[in-house]
Amino acid sequence: MAYNVYRVEYRLGFQDPLMPAGERFHNVLFVETDANGDGRILHVIGAIADVNGMRFEEKVGKRPEDSNTYHRKHYLGQIPADQYEALIQLMHSVPAPPRQRIFDSRAMGWVQCKPDGSLYQPGETVPPYMKCTEWVLDRAIPALQQSGFLYPDGIPQEQSVTKTKQTQGDTSEWTWDEARQKYYYYNYATQEYVWSD
Known part of the structure; x- marks a missing residue:
């Protein structure tokens, strides 16, 4: 038995004004575990202003297309059903986005910070923000692709010969x-x- 794995994009209630221009979506990995299209959502939640940053969450999910915030889904491949728990362990090991923003009372606004909450000094390279989209695209999907249990073309089926x-x-x-x-x-x-x- 195999489960289909997708990257799913959901529309956000509002856009983060401190992010670069352009519409952003909440990105998740979706593992289709049920014949009716329902499954499990694997994503990061929380805020980059939280002291501990964001954190990984696994939860039950309805068929993505049934959500009123559904935007699009992208097929990634299949995993053997018996590897699902290994997938969850793998996703737990993928570092979630750390704290990256703090309220600066001198500037009277939110500014980018290091994970420990200290401010970047003049001349220091300030990295781009990492949120759910970057976690999925730059960390979770590459980890899944390198794991050996994602089959982009589907799990090989027994052929007649x-x-x-x-x-x-x-x-x-x-x-x-x-x-x-x-x-x-x-x-x-x-x-x-x-x-x-």
Whole structure:
């Protein structure tokens, strides 16, 4: 069994006036776990002005298209259903956006700060803000892609023709994947697919 994984964009109630111009959306990873399109939302919540910054959250989610704030979804691939808990552990390990903004009483407004709350000094490089969109695009998706359990073309399905391939004196059952034009088998010991060269 496999779960489809998407990046989903939801419209925001209001735009952050301190962010660069242009409409932004709340970005999440959505794992479709139910046949009706419902699933689980994996995202960061909180604010970049919070002392501890933002934090990862996993929660139940309805089919994205049923939300009145739904904007768009992007297919990322599939994960084996039995790897879902490993996915959650992986997302917990991806650093959430830290504190990046503080109210400066001298400037009488919000200013960008370091994660410890100290202000940037003249001449210091001030990084761009990181919020939910940047966390998903720049951290969570790359971590998922490097994890080995996201299959962008879908999890290989057993084809009608299974061929036997000779490997190092042992005979192993290999299956031909038409889309990738390669043989593969599932290694139960390591819980991963092994692909031919």
